[in-house]
Amino acid sequence: MTSVQVRDVSLSFGAYDVLKELNLDVPEGEFLVLLGPSGCGKSTLLNCIAGLLDVSEGQIFIKGKNVTWEEPKDRGIGMVFQSYALYPQMTVEGNLSFGLKTAGMAKDEIARRIARAAEILQIEPLLQRKPAALSGGQRQRVAIGRALVRDVDVFLFDEPLSNLDAKLRSELRVEIKRLHQKLANTMIYVTHDQIEAMTLADRIAVMKGGVIQQLDAPQVIYNKPVNRFVAGFLGSPGMNFLDGEVEGDAPTFVATDTKIPLGRYGFGDAAKPGKAVFGVRPEHIATGDAAAAMPFQVDARVELVEPMGSDTLVWTKLGGQSFAFRVEAERHLASGDQLRIGFDPARASLFDGQSGSRM
C-alpha cells in the first residue's frame, strides 16, 4: 500500500517555479531519501507533504486519503527540523507533550507516550532540562522524540543531522536507521549528504531544479545513473568523465588517442554515433595484475597522488583529460611512475553529449 503519494504537484513562489509537476509514490514502511544540491526544492517538497506550504497545483495523499487541504496536524505526520526547533522556554518533557496537550489527550496517555519515546531515544535523564542545557545530539534526539510521541504514520526529516559534527552525525545516522527498523514507519528524509543517503535509504530520489531525476535503490543510482548530473552528484571522489565520440558499427568510444571498445557496454537503445561522455568511477579501475584481466587496458603515468588514509587517489591523464583511480594505501606511488590500469566498460556509464542522459 502506498503511504505517501505526491501527484502532479507544482509550486511556485511568484513567477519562480520551485516544483514542477512532481510525482512520487512512497510505499508503506519505506525509507526514502530526497537528495539534491542546495536550492533544488527538497525542503519545499517536504513542507508541501507536511502541509506547511500550499501547493500551487496537484494533490497529496497520505494513507490513501487526500490531504491536500488538510492542516499539518491532521495529516498523520511528524517532522524533524535541521535547527531542532525545540521550544526554548519549555523543558524536554514540555516539548514532547506540547502537541499532545494541544490535541487534548488524557494525562496518563501523555505520560505513557513520553516514557516510551524517552526510552527508545535514551533521553530519560534529560526530561526536566531546558533545550539550552542540551548538547546538539541530545537536542536532535528530543526533536525526533517530539515526532515519535505523536505516533504518526509518516516521519519527515529535513536535514536533521547537518548541524552536528561529523562523528555525532555518523552515530545518529545509525540510530535513525535502527529507529526505522524498529518502528517500520514510512520515513522521508531530506539531505544533501550522499553518505547519509546511501547508508539510510531504501530508495533515493535525486532532485535537481524541482524535478526528480532518478528514483531507485541506492546501488542502482550509484552504478547506473540515468544522466550525467546524477552520475556526478553521487560518489566521492566523483566519477571520471571523458569527452569524446562514439564511432563505428562495433561501437567504440574515442577520445583523441584513446579507444575504448563498447562491445560489453549495455546500451539502453541501439548505439548511435556522435558526441558522448564516458564515465567510470575511480574505484572500478584496476591496477597491476588485476588490470591484466580487464577488457580495456592502458598505460598511465602518475601525475599526482592524494593519500586518503583508507586508500589513495591517483591522478593521471587519459585521452588528454584528467582521470583518477584508487589504489590500496600500501601501494606507494610517486608522480612520474608508470603503471598499467584497466577497467570493464560494462561497469561504466555512457552519456549522450547533448542531452546528458544515459545511452
Added chain:
Amino acid sequence: MAEQLLRAAPELAVASAMPARARALSGPHGPRPRRRFSRRNVFIYGTLALVAVYYLLPLYVMVVTSLKGMPEIRLGNIFSPPVEITFEPWIKAWSTACTGLNCDGLSRGFWNSVMITVPSVFLSISIASINGYALANWRFKGAEVFFTVLVVGAFIPYQVMLYPVVIVLREIGLYGSLWGLVLVHTIFGMPILTLLFRNYFASLPEELFKAARVDGAGFWTIYLRIMLPMSLPIFVVAIILQVTGIWNDFLFGVVYTKPDTYPMTVQLNNIVNAVQGVKEYNVNMAATLLTGLVPLVIYFISGKLFVRGIAAGAVKG
C-alpha cells in the same frame, strides 16, 4: 622563510609538550600590566566626567531649588545648596498649586496621566504585537500592502492629522474624554510598534513556528504559548517606549482633552507658565521633577532589559 619555519617547528613541538610549571618564563607572560593613569585613561574618564557634569548640573539646580524657600531663592545663588531644607514646595506642587480654575495641584493630572497611560500602553502593545506576529508568521493575503501602509503611517507628521482626528473624536463622542486620548495614543503608536514586533518575530527561527503548527497549535496557541514567552525583551522595549512617550506627551493631551482631563504634562505647563502672581521657582522645580519621575523610575528599573532588548535583533539567541 620556509626553512626557518621548519627549523623552528621541532622546538615548538618540544616546548608545548613540556609541563607548564617546569618552564622558567622570561619576557612578557601572563596578563599584560596596565597603567592606571595612562594618558588614554585620563582622557576617557575626563571626557566622561565632563559630559556627566554637563547633564547632571541642571538636575542638581532643580533639586536644590525645589528644596529652598522663596526668600533663599531671592538671594540669587542658584548653585548653593539649601541652608534650610523645606518640602513645602513639593507638597504645594502636588496638592495645592493652581492651574487655571482648579487649585488641587498636580495630583489630578497625575491620576489623569495614569488613567491615560495604562490602558494606552496595554492596548497599543497588545494589538501591535498580534499585528507583528501575524505579519511575520502568517503571510496572509494583502500582508504586504498592509505592512506598506503601516510603514508609511510611521512617517506622517502628527500635526497633519491633528484636526481631522478632532473631528473624528467629536463624531464618535469621545472628544475631551480620557478614552478619546487613549484611542489616539493607541492608534498613533501602532505603526512603529508593529514594525518593532514584526521585525522581532521575523528574527525568531521560522522552523519553531512550523514545528508548532505540526504539533497542532493554532494562531492563538502559537502566539501565547510559543511566541510570547520568547519575547520578553522586545515587550520591555515596547513598554518603555510607550510609557515614556505617552507620559511625556503634551501635544495630544492639550489638543484632545479639557481642563478636567488634562494629563500631568499639560498641568505642569499651566503651573509653570502661570501669568498671575509671583513666580514660585521652587514650586515649579518640584512640579517638573514630580512629572519627570515616572519615566525616570521606568528607566532605572528596566535599563538593563532595555539594552538587552535593543540588542536582541542583532544576535539570534
